[in-house]
Amino acid sequence: MHPAPSVILFTTLSGLGFGLLFYLGLGIPDVSGFVAFVFFFIGYALACGGLVASTFHLANPKNAVKAFSQWRTSWLSREAWLAVSALVVTGLYAACLIFLGLHLPLLGALGALLCIATVFSTSMIYTQLASIPRWNHWSTPLLFLLLALGGGALLAGQATLAGILLLAVGALQAWIWHDGDKRFARAGSTMGTATGLGTIGDVRLFEPPHTGTNYLLDEMVYVVGRKHAVKLRRIALLCMSLLPAAILLLLPVGHLLALVAVILHVGGVMAARWLFFAEAEHVVGLYYGKRGGPAGAQA
Amino acid sequence: MTALPDSTDKKLGLVIDLDTCVGCHACVTACKGWNTQNYGAPLADMDAYGAEPVGSFLNRVHAFEVQPEAGAAQTIHFPKSCLHCDDAPCVTVCPTGASYKRVEDGIVLVNEDACMGCGLCAWACPYGARELDQDAGVMKKCTLCVDRIYNETLPEEDRVPACVRTCPAGARHFGDFADPESNVSKLTAERGGMALMPEQGTQPVNRYLPPRPKDTMEEVDVLAPLLKPVAEEPKGFLGWLDKALEKL
Numbered sequence: 001m002h003p004a005p006s007v008i009l010f011t012t013l014s015g016l017g018f019g020l021l022f023y024l025g026l027g028i029p030d031v032s033g034f035v036a037f038v039f040f041f042i043g044y045a046l047a048c049g050g051l052v053a054s055t056f057h058l059a060n061p062k063n064a065v066k067a068f069s070q071w072r073t074s075w076l077s078r079e080a081w082l083a084v085s086a087l088v089v090t091g092l093y094a095a096c097l098i099f100l101g102l103h104l105p106l107l108g109a110l111g112a113l114l115c116i117a118t119v120f121s122t123s124m125i126y127t128q129l130a131s132i133p134r135w136n137h138w139s140t141p142l143l144f145l146l147l148a149l150g151g152g153a154l155l156a157g158q159a160t161l162a163g164i165l166l167l168a169v170g171a172l173q174a175w176i177w178h179d180g181d182k183r184f185a186r187a188g189s190t191m192g193t194a195t196g197l198g199t200i201g202d203v204r205l206f207e208p209p210h211t212g213t214n215y216l217l218d219e220m221v222y223v224v225g226r227k228h229a230v231k232l233r234r235i236a237l238l239c240m241s242l243l244p245a246a247i248l249l250l251l252p253v254g255h256l257l258a259l260v261a262v263i264l265h266v267g268g269v270m271a272a273r274w275l276f277f278a279e280a281e282h283v284v285g286l287y288y289g290k291r292g293g294p295a296g297a298q299a
Numbered sequence: 300m301t302a303l304p305d306s307t308d309k310k311l312g313l314v315i316d317l318d319t320c321v322g323c324h325a326c327v328t329a330c331k332g333w334n335t336q337n338y339g340a341p342l343a344d345m346d347a348y349g350a351e352p353v354g355s356f357l358n359r360v361h362a363f364e365v366q367p368e369a370g371a372a373q374t375i376h377f378p379k380s381c382l383h384c385d386d387a388p389c390v391t392v393c394p395t396g397a398s399y400k401r402v403e404d405g406i407v408l409v410n411e412d413a414c415m416g417c418g419l420c421a422w423a424c425p426y427g428a429r430e431l432d433q434d435a436g437v438m439k440k441c442t443l444c445v446d447r448i449y450n451e452t453l454p455e456e457d458r459v460p461a462c463v464r465t466c467p468a469g470a471r472h473f474g475d476f477a478d479p480e481s482n483v484s485k486l487t488a489e490r491g492g493m494a495l496m497p498e499q500g501t502q503p504v505n506r507y508l509p510p511r512p513k514d515t516m517e518e519v520d521v522l523a524p525l526l527k528p529v530a531e532e533p534k535g536f537l538g539w540l541d542k543a544l545e546k547l
Contacts, residue, residue: 059416059436066395070301076394131425196493201367209359215430284427
């Protein structure tokens with residue numbers, strides 16, 4: 001899949017922002033007044049910044065408000081509702097806490113629940129797609145949730161918890177890469193099933209339907225940069241999980257070291273998210289003979 | 300609502316005969332022409348006269364080569380457009396309600412006035428049947444020429460999709476799969492019509508007729524007797540000369 005910068009930015013930042021707001025809603029850390037304002041500001045800046053970035057990939061944004069209408073069937077619509085309600089509920093809780101000195105734990109808990117549900121709905125947009133076997137797996141929501149909880153704990157200043165969660169993220173991500181490489185083959189779609197001609201013999205592309213590129217190839221048959229995938233996986237794992245976890249668990253963490261851990265983590269998540277898209281093989285590639293190799297179909 | 304109907308009264312769709320398709324791309328051209336000049340946003344071409352033209356099409360013809368275990372490879376032309384799936388994943392993912400499947404005839408359509416161009420339906424479709432128009436910013440897909448098939452201002456023989464009407468090889472058939480007596484149902488039953496990627500669980504309506512088994516001819520090499528080597532070992536004077544020269 002085409003790794004659109006707007007979507008990478010959106011899922012990374014909003015995941016982190018909603019992760020932080022989740023902890024703040026639960027009263028972790030127990031802050032009030034100006035300190036609380038700063039914490040909530042960071043959470044909102046990340047969550048809203050991500051949401052704004054997500055609208056950049058719409059080709060016809062004037063109809064974006066209609067995305068609230070199909071919550072009964074569409075995860076993208078559910079995400080829109082959950083994101084807005086999470087921001088409103090958490091905002092009310094934050095306003096009471098900051099400006100009135102009023103601590104409403106039930107409201108905060110509801111906001112926290114909505115924040116984490118938003119991250120879940122984001123992950124389900126990808127998980128529901130049977131056309132992309134690498135995403136169509138229970139581990140996708142688990143990864144998104146663990147990442148939000150780990151990154152959120154990191155921003156919320158919960159060093160030990162964040163360290164442990166980030167190690168868990170690293171382990172899960174490593175397994176997902178290992179298992180994900182086999183999912184396309186496991187899903188069973190080949191050039192033979194795509195064309196129905198597999199019963200006759202081995203199918204190969206003789207001529208593509210067009211000499212140039214098209215929307216399908218640009219969007220769903222992205223192959224550029226895969227050759228660096230192994231290197232990028234190592235870098236992502238180090239920056240997203242291992243290095244920040246080592247800093248958080250082994251060193252005496254002050255503001256400066258925490259900032260280093262945050263920067264490493266965000267960079268690592270972005271690299272991992274780039275791979276999440278770039279390595280995702282859509283079955284439509286079979287019609288273009290672009291799904292060869294170990295994860296692909298018969299020759 | 301982008302919920303799928305439990306069942307549809309009719310199941311309109313296409314049968315595509317992979318045995319007769321000659322790969323002329325006339326269906327592609329007819330489709331682009333009709334759907335650019337009629338219903339909805341035109342199918343735009345970007346940089347049409349430049350170095351890297353790209354454009355939206357609702358129908359494209361691939362060509363595959365199949366190598367059976369024995370015998371010669373076969374070239375098969377393979378037109379591909381929306382299959383109007385019963386369990387269409389493109390419809391349920393749509394957040395704005397732009398995508399829908401009609402209860403009356405099963406056609407999957409996009410309401411362009413509601414589409415925000417997020418592209419998620421194109422991701423959900425395993426067949427690559429949806430293309431985002433780069434000029435209008437809305438999703439385009441095969442409408443089964445919904446503005447032809449019910450159009451009483453057209454002569455009756457023209458009330459079929461443009462691709463079907465134009466196909467010079469008779470490789471495309473249009474009809475109602477819900478009616479077991481329809482042309483498409485009979486063709487599917489007679490020729491073993493195939494669903495594409497059944498493992499995706501989309502239950503496509505369109506069917507593809509596999510190429511008929513090829514005849515095999517008995518191998519008779521009429522030239523073989525004439526092409527036998529005339530003399531392998533030289534004899535007589537030439538034989539003596541050959542040996543003598545070799546000894547030199």
